[in-house]
Amino acid sequence: MNKLIKRSTSALALCLVAAGAQAEEFDLDALIEAAKAEPPLAVFDSTGKITTMAEAFAEKYGLEAVGQKVKAHAQLEMMAREAMAGNVQGDVSIISDAPAAIAELLPNGFAVSWVPPDMTDVIEPGYQDPLVVVTMANVWTYNTELYDTCPVSNVWELTQPEWRGKVAMQDPLNKSVYTDWFNQMQTYGDDALAEAYEEYFGEAMDRTDQSATEQWVAMLAANAPLLGSSDSNAAEAVGAPGQSEGFMGLMSSAKYRDNADSDFKLGLCDGIKPWLGFTNAGVGLIAAGSDSPNASKLFIHYVMTAEGIAPQAQDGKMSANSEVGLPDDEPSGIGDAWDQLLTYNLSTAVEDYDTRQDWQDFWRINYVR
Numbered sequence: 001m002n003k004l005i006k007r008s009t010s011a012l013a014l015c016l017v018a019a020g021a022q023a024e025e026f027d028l029d030a031l032i033e034a035a036k037a038e039p040p041l042a043v044f045d046s047t048g049k050i051t052t053m054a055e056a057f058a059e060k061y062g063l064e065a066v067g068q069k070v071k072a073h074a075q076l077e078m079m080a081r082e083a084m085a086g087n088v089q090g091d092v093s094i095i096s097d098a099p100a101a102i103a104e105l106l107p108n109g110f111a112v113s114w115v116p117p118d119m120t121d122v123i124e125p126g127y128q129d130p131l132v133v134v135t136m137a138n139v140w141t142y143n144t145e146l147y148d149t150c151p152v153s154n155v156w157e158l159t160q161p162e163w164r165g166k167v168a169m170q171d172p173l174n175k176s177v178y179t180d181w182f183n184q185m186q187t188y189g190d191d192a193l194a195e196a197y198e199e200y201f202g203e204a205m206d207r208t209d210q211s212a213t214e215q216w217v218a219m220l221a222a223n224a225p226l227l228g229s230s231d232s233n234a235a236e237a238v239g240a241p242g243q244s245e246g247f248m249g250l251m252s253s254a255k256y257r258d259n260a261d262s263d264f265k266l267g268l269c270d271g272i273k274p275w276l277g278f279t280n281a282g283v284g285l286i287a288a289g290s291d292s293p294n295a296s297k298l299f300i301h302y303v304m305t306a307e308g309i310a311p312q313a314q315d316g317k318m319s320a321n322s323e324v325g326l327p328d329d330e331p332s333g334i335g336d337a338w339d340q341l342l343t344y345n346l347s348t349a350v351e352d353y354d355t356r357q358d359w360q361d362f363w364r365i366n367y368v369r
Contacts, residue, residue: 041057044092045069045094053303054067061298079093096280098130111287126346133282133309134309134318135318135344138252138278139269141239141248141255147246156197166245167226185216187345189342196273221366226247232255238266257331276341279318281344316334
């Protein structure tokens, strides 16, 4: 995307402040004034809500900013190519593929992370390096028209014959957030998954040769889940009205807006063991070669406020700012069940990235159509 005003390389002298900057050195008013002297801002995210966010940001601060929906993998490639070419057009990216951003962009100096110094006390330390803007919930879902309550109370049930071919989700071979989830489960939740196995089957699990996670993933894959290319496919399979045979599904909480938009009947599987679902993280990065560094930092500051993240909070995406919650009218109700999620641990993001191919191969070997 071309900038509205030609960029000046001299603006690179306005260097980015490191994440460890002292709060007493931060002056929001000074940042606003510096931002006004810079070229228009280009910001990207994998949700169309970024357009609304950029427009609101520009109006609030009297700046020019354009938001564009770009898939995470395309953002990664764009930031890398522009940095290597010395022709940076995009300034800020909120990238939902945190492991790839951490493994590919930051070590090569293509992007930097900046944490608003006046917010360090309200952002969990584990979400500051790099800065996590939002965490996004992916939840087990059922059809509320067919069932009064969730028909499944334990994820091991989904590996059994009665749910064969009736679990709708995205294909892990095409959706890396799923293989990241597998690795996070094995790293942080294997004991909980084994306990759920014992609770359901009435006997202790043998983990001598395979982890509980490997066994669950293999059994789920062998139970012929219905795989699609998007969460919309899963939402339709599970929530479309007028069905006579129920599906279970795993999808983003953002799809619950379809309850109003398309009369879907999506409901959270509240209480399912061991987790209602999982989260993945969206990191906010600034292009290292941006000639609007102050405007970029101002936008990052803005999206870390309740006002700035509001369009995404409406989709059940939780700000990393602990003082910002979800609105009462958020469609899924995930805010009241957030403690039932396996929350993403950023400290092992590189391990998640490095094991993606291993988990994809494991899924491919065990998957049955």
